[in-house]
Amino acid sequence: MIGRLRGLLVEKAAPEVVxxxxxxxxxxxxxMTSFYQLPELGxxxxxxxxxxVREDAQLLYGFASKEERALFRELIKTNGVGPKMALGILSGMSAEQFxxxxxxENITGLTKLPGVGKKTAERLVVEMRDRLKNFGGPLLTPYADRLAGTNPTENTLVSAPDPEEDAIAALVALGYKAPAASKVVAKVAAPGMSSEQLIRDALKAML
Known part of the structure; x- marks a missing residue:
């Protein structure tokens, strides 16, 4: 089991790093909640x-804190929730918010997360309510709102030829449908925005 990595950050392409x-x-x-906390490249x-470990792949998922990793592990124990959906859920809400x-039992709020329909939201509540009692914590300011107050030049992605395509690809990787991702990126896009700024604003618009 690989539980912790410490090394040089050589690549950043949301939601993946090397x-x-x-x-x-x-x-x-x-x-994305952890991605935004990464330092600069190098x-x-x-x-x-x-x-x-799967039959066709060996995958590593990373987190800025042990608490977020613990929540990810609880999520993937839930019927019908795989690592990709869990990653999308934790990109749309902080651990405390979730x-x-x-x-x-905020079913409406949960259905706004990528890949989470009403039945999945109800299953999350039923299966995880008791298991999450030890996490606790008051409702925080929505994560996307907190991002809006941060310096948009911090932790920016390495420059890409087309930031909008990069942002759409990241949202799709997190579980959003391509048409919805394209629509929301086009809605929030403005000249000079980086991929990370677009992802931040798109996630905020989707909540």
Missing amino acids: LECGGVGYEVQLP SEAVIFTHFV VDAVQA
Whole structure:
């Protein structure tokens, strides 16, 4: 089991990064809540990881905190929720917000997350309500709103030929449908915006 990586951040392309540790580059997928907390390229980063082994692939998922990783592990125990959906859920809400939504049985709020329909939202509430009692915490300011107050030049992605296409690809990787991702990116796009700025504003618009 690979539980923690510490190394040089050599690539960032939401929601995936490459972390070089001892000469080996590890590809790691992160929820956007953790992705935004990464340092600049070329800096040292520490990521808590969850290792998934499938017949056709070996995948690493990374998190900025042990709490977020613990919630990811609880999510994938839920019937019908795989790692990709769990990643999308944690990109749309902070760990504290998700716990609060489940405890409050906020089905409407949960259905706004990528891939989560009414039945899945109800299943999340029923199956996770008791398991999440130890997480607790009050409802925080929506994560996208907190992002709106941060410096948009911090932690920007490496420049890409087309930031809009890059942002759409990231949203699709997180579980949003391509047409919906394209529509919301076109809606929030403005001249000079980076891929990360577009992703931030698109996630805010979808909540």
